[in-house]
Amino acid sequence: MSPFLATCLAASGSTNEFEQRGDRFWNRAFKGGQRLPDDIAQWPNREYNISGRLDGSPEQDVWINRILNVAGNHDIGYAGDLTEERMERFERVFGKANYELRFELPITDPKYTSTVYDSEKNPDALRIAPEIRIIVINDMNLDTPAKSKPLQDQTYEFINAVITSSHAVEFEGHFTLVLTHIPMYKPAGVCVDAPFFDFxxxxDGIKEQYLLSEDATKGFWEGIFGVSGNPMAAGKGRGRPGLILNGHDHEGCDTYHYINQTNGTSAKDRSWEIKRWPEAKKLNIVGQEAIPGRRELTVRSMMGDFGGNTGLLSMWFNPETWEWEYEFAQCPLGRQHLWWFVHILDFGVVFLILVYGLVSILQAAGVDVDGNLGSFSRWLSSVVSELAYGETSSAVPNGKLKGKL
Structure with missing residues (x-):
């Protein structure tokens, strides 16, 4: 399946600069990569097309080179910067900002196909055909105020379409993978970035933000994933299986967002809580019947100062439990210091080659290079001595100072 990448361009730059960086992205950094065709990047709908089949067939090899780009603040700006012009150039060069993909895993073993829902043969079954639903969301303009209300409305229309076209929370076999840029809300102290807004x-709108607001974040957990603090809700409020991948926080973070259905006397008394993933696992919160939640993975920056990271997400389907399982690993490619060392070394080698060539030409022309170099060296030494000790005549040839000691 295609890698998931957050592009890094200058939203504040000119259109020409944007085009140049786009050219470097496709023809140098990710040469051979393919922009996702617009007709494949579909709007959510109850009647949808399968984007690909996870069957390993040659027909599916086209996905090996396709790249999914997630719009970020360096691409289109924050809500107070985002205009129709910026959105148009991003989508033209890198692909749509809001869309979904559906990948189906064919199951042919009768042992398992007999347990799958069928309106006639197996109407009471809760298992449906295994599927990964990838949702790419431009969350740069979810919070207000936004410079372009039509673009903000478009984002919310997309999210509403995602929710209304989702399968019922009771069904098993689907996995929702959400790709965004700005991370979900977290109180200060959970990750490096704390809530921050500048206008x-x-x-005209938001100038900068570190995290989404609480309200916008709740729309993901309770809307897209269908998690509820009410144990009497559909599917006991446990929601749809899934995961959120994003970036923006350069340090990266791995968190678990959950709501304890046993707190208080009613659902309105319950609120979302967040813990680091290792801590949530240690406290045995993950997977608890009355504590539904979802994991959020914020990929550490690919900038050199942060180790040049990328994230590797591996997924597979377990037919026994009828669930998708996954593993995620940060993949540091190295700091930028090595990059600079190599380039400085290259420059030094080129400089020495040029000097050697120049010396060879001068010697061939009869110039006494060694003699001239010696004269220059003596002159430079006298200049340095004068600067360091004052008048050069203050010392006699044997090195003794004039005058009395």
């Missing part, structure tokens, strides 16, 4: 002085 343009002219009132």
């Amino acid at each position: 343009h002085s002219d009132g």
Whole structure:
């Protein structure tokens, strides 16, 4: 399946600069990669097309080179910067900002196919054909105020379409993978980035933000994933299986968002809580019947100062439990210091080659290079001595200072 990448361009730059960086992205950094065709990046709908089949057939090899780009602040800006012009150039160069893909895993073993839902043969079954639903969301303009309300409305229309076209929470076999840029809300102290908003002085919108607001975040957990604090809700409030992948926080973070259905006397008394993934596992919160939740993975930055990271997500289907399982690993490619060392070394080698060539030419022309170099060295030494000790005549040839000691 295609790698998931957050592009890093200058939203504030000119259109020409954007085009140049786009050219470097496709023809140098990810040469051979293919932009996802617009007709494949579909709008959510109850009647949808399968984007690909996870059967290993040659027809599916086309996905090996396709790249899914997630719009970020360096691409289109924050809500107060995002305009129709910026969105148009991003989508033209890198693909749509909001879309979904559906990948189906064919199951042919009668042992398992007999347990799958069929309106006539098996109407009471809760198992449905295994499927991964990838949802790419532009969350740069979810919070307000936004410079372009039509673009913000479009994002919310997309999310509403995602929710209304989702399968019922009771069914098993589907996995929802959400790709965004700005991480979900977390109180200060959970990750490196804490909640922060800055606004343009002219009132046009958000100038910068570190995390989504609590309300926007709740829309993901309770809307897209269908998790509820009410144990009497559909599927006991446990929601749809899934995961959120994002970036923006350069340090990266791995968290678990959950809601304890036993707190208080009613659902309105319960609120979302967040813990680091290792801590949540240690406290045995993950998987508890009355504590539904979802994991959020914020990939550490690919910038050199942060180890040049990328994330590797591996997924597979377990037919016995009828669930998708996964593993995630950070893949540091190395700091930028090695990159600079290699380039400085290259520059030094080129410089020495040029000097050697120049010396060879001068010697061939009859120039006494060694003699001239010696004269230059003596002159430079006298200049340094004068700067360091004052008048050069203050010392006699045997090195003794004039005058009395």
